[in-house]
Amino acid sequence: MTTPHAFTPEGVKEARGEGRPLFGDFLKSKEPFETLLREHPWLLPPNPKAPLDLEGDHYWNTTTGDQHPDWEGVPLPQPTQDLNQMRADFRQWGYTLIEAGLSEAQSERFLTRLLEQADAEAAIGVDLQTPTGQYVPCLINKGDCFRGSIEHDPAHVQAGPLIEAFLNETLGYGWICHSFLANGAYPGRYPQGLHLDQGPLLPWMTSEAPALVNTMFIPQDVDEVNGGTLIVPGSHRLFIEAGSAGQIERMPRPINLKAKAGTIMIFDGRVLHGTGVNRTDKRRYVATMSNVKSWMRQQENWVVSTLPEIINAASPKLLHRMGMQSVTWGATVEGFGLAARGRAGDRLGNIRKFRQAQDHGNYQRVGVLTQADIKRYQASDFTIAEVNEWMRADSSKS
Numbered sequence: 001m002t003t004p005h006a007f008t009p010e011g012v013k014e015a016r017g018e019g020r021p022l023f024g025d026f027l028k029s030k031e032p033f034e035t036l037l038r039e040h041p042w043l044l045p046p047n048p049k050a051p052l053d054l055e056g057d058h059y060w061n062t063t064t065g066d067q068h069p070d071w072e073g074v075p076l077p078q079p080t081q082d083l084n085q086m087r088a089d090f091r092q093w094g095y096t097l098i099e100a101g102l103s104e105a106q107s108e109r110f111l112t113r114l115l116e117q118a119d120a121e122a123a124i125g126v127d128l129q130t131p132t133g134q135y136v137p138c139l140i141n142k143g144d145c146f147r148g149s150i151e152h153d154p155a156h157v158q159a160g161p162l163i164e165a166f167l168n169e170t171l172g173y174g175w176i177c178h179s180f181l182a183n184g185a186y187p188g189r190y191p192q193g194l195h196l197d198q199g200p201l202l203p204w205m206t207s208e209a210p211a212l213v214n215t216m217f218i219p220q221d222v223d224e225v226n227g228g229t230l231i232v233p234g235s236h237r238l239f240i241e242a243g244s245a246g247q248i249e250r251m252p253r254p255i256n257l258k259a260k261a262g263t264i265m266i267f268d269g270r271v272l273h274g275t276g277v278n279r280t281d282k283r284r285y286v287a288t289m290s291n292v293k294s295w296m297r298q299q300e301n302w303v304v305s306t307l308p309e310i311i312n313a314a315s316p317k318l319l320h321r322m323g324m325q326s327v328t329w330g331a332t333v334e335g336f337g338l339a340a341r342g343r344a345g346d347r348l349g350n351i352r353k354f355r356q357a358q359d360h361g362n363y364q365r366v367g368v369l370t371q372a373d374i375k376r377y378q379a380s381d382f383t384i385a386e387v388n389e390w391m392r393a394d395s396s397k398s
Contacts (some may be wrong), residue, residue: 024162029203029245039249045193047130052277053097060277062192063224064258065233071255076233079263081159086166086266088231094236094271101159101264102217107146110221111261113143114182114285131374132184132227132275133283134350138300140180140322141307149217149289150177150321159264163215166266167291170213174342177321178212178290179299185227185278185285194230194254196239197290198269203245205270210236211296212269215289223287224256231257231284236270294331294342298323304350305329308359311352316345323348334366336386347391357383 005011037043042057054061065071074309077089079099089096097223102110118136122129153162167175196202198212204223207386222228233252240246256276257265267273278284288298302322311324319325326337326349333354340349357363364383379385 013062026203026245029034031203031245032239032242032248035249040251041163043194043251044192045276048190049248053276054279059194059230059254059274062139062230062256062276064228064253066258067224068253070253071233076255078258081161081162087169090166090170090266090268092235092237094267095231095233095267097259098159098162098263098264098266101163101220102262103158103297104160104181104262106156107219107262110145110149110217110287111147111285112286112308114219118184129192129262130184132192133278135184136287136306138180139287140302140310141305142192145309146180146287147318148281149287149307150180151315151317157217157264163193163266167213167215168211170266170294171211171270171291174294174327175213175291176293176294176296176298176323177300177302178296180287180289181300182285182287183275185275185281185349186283187278187280187281189191191227191230192274194232194272194274196270196272205239205244205246207240207243211271212290213292213293214265214267216265216267217221217287217289218259218263218265219287220261221259221287222256222284224260226280226282226284227276228258228284230254230274230276232272235272236268239270239343242326285386288292294323294327304356308356309326311355313360314352316350317353319350320344324351324355326351336387337385350391353387353390354383357386 006015029157042059046052046058075198077093077095077097079097080086081099086096086098114136118127118134121136122134128137136142140150145156152160154160157163181347196212198210201211216229232252235251238248238251251272254272292298303324306322320343323331325340325342325344325346326332327340327342330336331351332338333351337349337351340346342349345364354363366382366384371374
């Protein structure tokens with residue numbers, strides 16, 4: 001049988017050359033950054049192969065909002081514990097600061113564990129080095145204080161209940177953890193390029209609410225000297241106004257975040273930001289827990305990377321945050337979860353047993369079956385049947 005020419009590689013190539021690709025102009029749009037970089041050369045990232053210019057007109061040569069001539073006198077967000085103030089700051093400026101979100105003891109424990117982990121990873125040779133400094137990824141595996149931060153456990157984050165309520169408002173119930181890693185700004189290193197964490201959605205731009213919201217844990221004092229996070233207050237509103245694949249011709253100057261140890265910053269995924277330049281002789285760390293809608297692909301593949309002992313001991317909330325709670329539109333396993341609602345503890349979508357079977361080396365998947373296999377196999381030979389039986393038994397108890 002001859003394959004129709006239209007289905008051959010040659011035929012497809014010919015057809016593609018005859019017309020305009022569907023949505024091609026939109027999907028290939030380099031906006032808004034093409035216009036932004038053309039109109040504002042100071043936004044260009046540094047060349048990591050050249051010495052860093054610490055005097056010229058560049059986005060990293062800035063200061064805190066209270067000292068910046070463009071922002072002096074502007075009522076930018078100040079640390080607060082008032083939910084209504086947090087709402088107002090987040091809506092107007094794209095970020096809010098929680099005062100003493102970590103207690104003094106929690107902050108000290110967080111930083112001590114983080115630095116110890118960073119040192120050990122560097123000494124062993126499994127460290128993740130970037131132009132800005134060393135990162136410590138997949139924090140869920142690296143200390144109870146980090147696991148507790150993901151769960152918003154008050155024993156580890158005293159502002160946990162407030163943060164969780166705020167994320168439920170901004171992302172909607174059922175959000176999951178995108179990643180949780182520590183960002184190091186090391187002396188003599190480079191700044192990050194200013195970026196949007198919701199950037200992978202571009203050229204689409206969500207207009208009302210963000211699809212990604214970050215929680216940044218700040219366990220040590222940060223300012224313009226030690227590389228406090230660069231942020232352009234209110235920049236999310238410019239991206240919203242421009243719309244999907246829109247152009248932005250003006251952009252305010254960034255400032256360095258100034259905050260005391262224990263402060264927690266929550267910021268919109270559409271806000272322009274990046275790691276600042278550390279001009280001291282000591283490293284600076286913050287840790288960013290990124291959170292997204294439940295249908296979005298996570299940056300950290302928790303199902304693969306999380307340690308077995310953490311999976312085994314995980315609470316329903318932690319399993320859900322890691323994306324190990326399937327829902328009809330995502331994270332199903334061999335069809336399991338197609339009836340799930342995506343809520344923490346929903347037995348119809350708990351995929352922990354699949355991961356445990358994988359860990360034990362006895363995950364039996366359903367593959368090609370024919371009439372000849374009917375007498376060779378029974379349902380109990382497959383993991384999916386075991387999970388379904390467990391689910392039914394668990395359901396009968398409740």
